[in-house]
Amino acid sequence: MSVTLAHGAGGEKTLELLTKLILSKVPETLKRTPEGSGIDVLDDGACVKIGDKYLIVTMDSYTVNPIFFPGGDLGKLAASGTINDLVAMGARPIAMLDSLIVEEGTEIEIIDKITSSFIDIVVRENIPLIGGDLKVMPRGQLDKIVITVTGLGIAKRPIIDRDLRPGDKIVITGNIAEHGATIMALQQGLDAERYGLHSDCRPLLRPLLDIVEKYVNHIHAMRDPTRGGLAQTLNEWARDTGTLILIYEDRIPIRFEVRKFCEMVGVDPLYLACEGVMTIAVDSETAPVLVEELQSAGMENATIIGEVRESEKFRGTVVCRTVSGGLRIVEPLRGSLVPRIC
């Protein structure tokens, strides 16, 4: 058996391989720190209690191809993705570290643009960059550059997604599938900009975190739906909490150009990565207030797209009420839609 692209797509196959390689080998007591959370819950980040503080730690490798795309580049994506993972845990970033692996022969000017984008975001968000590494692999042993980033943050109250519960509303902060559609188009040799596509990749720190902190006692889960898109995020939530998540197709905000592109290539936008929106599970009384605040703060497409229900029959399942009024099951991601999406 060998590694396939599906193993890297962030869906069922990824979990299967992770389980074989890592999860099955680590004793339960070593999957988290005392009073913390870690690979026992597989959230956006781990939580480590230090004194009376909750330190959130997140670590991701960024391999996106192409490394420059409309709306951003590898550096912007790596910084934004890390910040968004911290925010998704309810944490305010306090420091970042980055490790670059570069291919011998790559133009330094190219790498320089990538690190400038990375640092632009980090500096603009006022986050100290405190460490990292730089390695070079000989020509032909790596495609140009990959970046791995560690993010540290402090959460007043960490948002651990297993808190999601029946009765919660599902809120999305903006249009979905923007990043995934853009990278997919580029990998198919299409001029993404001509199709009106551009990545939504951006840090969701301001103004989102202020609002989240205000309602943190009412927010039960939060995640940036990257690999595997909204479908994968909701499936993981449903699976991990044994709930049914019902979403309404006509409420999911998708930009016209993205929808058109998805129809053209025959792909479901629910599975395409977002890099600039957040999915939030929040109690039903707070949901409309939260949406209103998000909209006032500039996230004008923020909206309630569904709800969490108890269900014996559809335990762990995501169901979508289609525009025509039918119901369809939104399966977890099984194959690989786009390699090197993030």
Add this chain to the structure above:
Amino acid sequence: MSVTLAHGAGGEKTLELLTKLILSKVPETLKRTPEGSGIDVLDDGACVKIGDKYLIVTMDSYTVNPIFFPGGDLGKLAASGTINDLVAMGARPIAMLDSLIVEEGTEIEIIDKITSSFIDIVVRENIPLIGGDLKVMPRGQLDKIVITVTGLGIAKRPIIDRDLRPGDKIVITGNIAEHGATIMALQQGLDAERYGLHSDCRPLLRPLLDIVEKYVNHIHAMRDPTRGGLAQTLNEWARDTGTLILIYEDRIPIRFEVRKFCEMVGVDPLYLACEGVMTIAVDSETAPVLVEELQSAGMENATIIGEVRESEKFRGTVVCRTVSGGLRIVEPLRGSLVPRIC
């Protein structure tokens, strides 16, 4: 200008590229957290004050080639290297995260062996593994697998190497150049084991950290001399503190087989990576006691190899008194000896 292997060798060229790509772009105030240390001092890890605790964070990418070698493999190296970086900061590991990037088509069995080695070390040292990532790159875009590891530790008193001062003795805990010689032989197509070579890669947590904590107020600098070997570590110390470091060639412990191999291929063992020894700068009264304790604890080759001096003429320089009684300057690493050494 394009990236060369020398940019990844850990010497002057690495610092030059890091400065261009990262260090020159980050404002001084964002190179560390308040009351902490970071890329302002470029130590083995960064220090972040959280409440009344010193959190040490280290992050490194491991790209060693071949991924299996006498004495270890990529997984063991990645776990050991991270633990050793924490120990070098005077920190007790509290958690680790790992991010794997794997090439499509790689045998899962191979990756599985690597992650088993990694987890063996982590579990044996009782360190929680709390997060990470898994990405796949298409066939031909990466050579098999690279691992990036983040280590978190708590230090009672962080050992920041800029504390090194004239009067200090330089102690090494064991034989040098073992890992570097082994990987170099393998990359030259030689049967390393036939030459009696094997990597010294191992975690230096027990019993070293207990001893270090006992003498921490007398220890001013500590580093595991990996890329660029002992020569590079000492040169960085001398450069960063404006001191002269004098070492005695006949006191540096090198195993016969390693010395013979180095003579055969014409390479200076001072520049070859160690993955299982520590260099320690300690005040002169404590040095003999420290060495004795290290020896009693099983590090039988631990010894004083030199000292730190004030010098106008040789500020920032490492000088070696040769066996024949002459003096030679030990230059910082300029080129690249062995790619993908760690």
